[in-house]
Amino acid sequence: MTVxxxxxAEIEAAARPGLVLDAVRAALIAHxxxxxxxxxPTHLNFPAAQGDCHVKTGWIDGCDDFPVKIAxxxxxxxxxxxxxxxxxxxxxxxxxxxxxxxxxxxGCLTAWRTAAAGALAGHAPARPGARSVGVFGTGExxxxxxxxxxxxxxxxxxxxxxREERRAAAFCDHLAGHGLSAVPAPAAEAAGADIVVTAxxxxxxxxxxxxxxxxxxxxxxxTVDHEQCLHHGDLAHAVRAGAVPPDADVPFGTLLLTPPDRxxxxxxxxxxxxxxxxxxxxxxAVVRELPR
Amino acid sequence: MTVxxxxxAEIEAAARPGLVLDAVRAALIAHxxxxxxxxxPTHLNFPAAQGDCHVKTGWIDGCDDFPVKIAxxxxxxxxxxxxxxxxxxxxxxxxxxxxxxxxxxxGCLTAWRTAAAGALAGHAPARPGARSVGVFGTGExxxxxxxxxxxxxxxxxxxxxxREERRAAAFCDHLAGHGLSAVPAPAAEAAGADIVVTAxxxxxxxxxxxxxxxxxxxxxxxTVDHEQCLHHGDLAHAVRAGAVPPDADVPFGTLLLTPPDRxxxxxxxxxxxxxxxxxxxxxxAVVRELPR
Numbered sequence: 001m002t003v004x005x006x007x008x009a010e011i012e013a014a015a016r017p018g019l020v021l022d023a024v025r026a027a028l029i030a031h032x033x034x035x036x037x038x039x040x041p042t043h044l045n046f047p048a049a050q051g052d053c054h055v056k057t058g059w060i061d062g063c064d065d066f067p068v069k070i071a072x073x074x075x076x077x078x079x080x081x082x083x084x085x086x087x088x089x090x091x092x093x094x095x096x097x098x099x100x101x102x103x104x105x106x107g108c109l110t111a112w113r114t115a116a117a118g119a120l121a122g123h124a125p126a127r128p129g130a131r132s133v134g135v136f137g138t139g140e141x142x143x144x145x146x147x148x149x150x151x152x153x154x155x156x157x158x159x160x161x162x163r164e165e166r167r168a169a170a171f172c173d174h175l176a177g178h179g180l181s182a183v184p185a186p187a188a189e190a191a192g193a194d195i196v197v198t199a200x201x202x203x204x205x206x207x208x209x210x211x212x213x214x215x216x217x218x219x220x221x222x223t224v225d226h227e228q229c230l231h232h233g234d235l236a237h238a239v240r241a242g243a244v245p246p247d248a249d250v251p252f253g254t255l256l257l258t259p260p261d262r263x264x265x266x267x268x269x270x271x272x273x274x275x276x277x278x279x280x281x282x283x284x285a286v287v288r289e290l291p292r
Numbered sequence: 293m294t295v296x297x298x299x300x301a302e303i304e305a306a307a308r309p310g311l312v313l314d315a316v317r318a319a320l321i322a323h324x325x326x327x328x329x330x331x332x333p334t335h336l337n338f339p340a341a342q343g344d345c346h347v348k349t350g351w352i353d354g355c356d357d358f359p360v361k362i363a364x365x366x367x368x369x370x371x372x373x374x375x376x377x378x379x380x381x382x383x384x385x386x387x388x389x390x391x392x393x394x395x396x397x398x399g400c401l402t403a404w405r406t407a408a409a410g411a412l413a414g415h416a417p418a419r420p421g422a423r424s425v426g427v428f429g430t431g432e433x434x435x436x437x438x439x440x441x442x443x444x445x446x447x448x449x450x451x452x453x454x455r456e457e458r459r460a461a462a463f464c465d466h467l468a469g470h471g472l473s474a475v476p477a478p479a480a481e482a483a484g485a486d487i488v489v490t491a492x493x494x495x496x497x498x499x500x501x502x503x504x505x506x507x508x509x510x511x512x513x514x515t516v517d518h519e520q521c522l523h524h525g526d527l528a529h530a531v532r533a534g535a536v537p538p539d540a541d542v543p544f545g546t547l548l549l550t551p552p553d554r555x556x557x558x559x560x561x562x563x564x565x566x567x568x569x570x571x572x573x574x575x576x577a578v579v580r581e582l583p584r
Contacts, residue, residue, distance in 0.1 A: 002297045002298070002299040002396040003297060003380060003394070003396045005294045005295060005297055005394070006294070007294040037336060039334050039335060039336060040332075040334060041334055042331050042332060042333055042334040042347060042348070042349055043331060043349075044329060044331060044349055044350075044351055044358060046351075046386055049386065049387050049388075051386075051387075051388075051389050053349070053358070053360070053384060053389060055334060055347055055349060055360050056334070057334055057335075057336055057345070057347060058336075059336055059338075066336060066345070068345075068347055068360075068362050070360050070382055070384070070391070072384065072389025072390075073389065074387070074388050074389040077388055077389070080388070082388055082390070085389070086384075086388070086389040086390045086391060087389075087391070088295060088382070088391055088394075090362055090380070090382075092345060092362070092364065092378075094338055094341065094343070095341050095343075095366070096341075096343075096366050096369055096372070096374055096378070097343050097345060097364025097365065097366040097369070097377070097378040097379075098364075098374070098378045099362070099378060099379070099380055099396075102295070102297070102380075102394060104294040104295045104391075
């Protein structure tokens, strides 16, 4: 008898948004409290093929299982009609080491935990009555970020800023199909919204999304993982630019437990980089939904 | 369509010993020549369950694919009637990142690449006419080491030294079933054989198998990976004991290409620790055997 493999349809049926949001929220709180174990990933680069493969694992202390997530990105694939990203998640018993399931998810679990973390970051620290949403970027995560945010509370006008007009318009049409009102907008207008989403790509030290000066005037800076965001989050750029000291942040999980005082009008920044604890929580939650 | 999973029967049919020996020999030579990429593994420990999980990857430069190997050891499993080790190997295209197959091998590929490396180490540097084999240990690797050595050349009397008489006798019976003549023997007698196998466990800095003094009188010391053997091979113990300098070794792969002069009677030591390049070579070879 070989290991059980779940395909995308089964995973989609199990990974309802409420389940994913609850799992990600709990994982962020556990990670903030130091109740997770997240070793450094291992990875290989394939310069000639413009590809890389990252393998991550992580454990929420005491959880019945843990994942090993394999995720590759080969940037020439579209030329041969193949998606850039491939991968799977193995879910393993933390009691026996037995492999409980292989989740052949086509990357959707990573996309959803990213969307869930972004939605929680947009919702939790927002003022009551915050409605308008500015979105920078029109890639794969952009519509997910807005749609998952709309699951947590009412979303008003969505202001979309993209480099390509055509893509921004298509994105607005997509949101309209989900009952959301969206219009293309210049950067200054999108940046003035109640909730601003940058969608979403700071996963390496040389990438950044937010102007360092924004950090200097933020009321609260929340990071998903202090060390990691100091290494390759937007916080790293702000610290290098001298805008804020390296200890200017609080754990994002703490913010979920105790939201900041929202009678003021200060900006809250959430700096999110991928952490294995979120992958662990979502994979475990999906496997728990399956018949044993 | 989900990813293809191969079970143990299919893997055994594909992974003929000749295939595995050729793959391991080629990988050792490539590794010695610097034509491999082997990043540091990632791992998790589960102290309460006396378990751990190691995830390794590696690439033989230019090869069409690479593996990610997940291997766990949970040392309380036998109490619940379950094997200590679990794991699998994902074989991934080095051109597109697509997962070509999941090898649900029950650990057999690791056992066989270890046996193959041991057999090559016993055979390649031996004098012409070397026949007697001394074996220290009666665990899972012991019979594999001797049987794979016998695939490379004639094996004479096998002298088995184990801590438990009953296990040593059972091991001798097992070898007799494979047409090999074996007897239990005291340590001094087993150590006097033409070819000596310690079977096989130095995978952590605190473990060792060979007396450091043996290194001082060896004619050749060959290591599968210089840095790794200086960290947790028997070489590390010999260097710490002052028996040899840290640069006393040559790459084992070089020894396979150019065997030492065997008209002398000096001892050759091969210090083998697991390297991802061997896993990569064996997994790739197995997948190449499968219908596309």
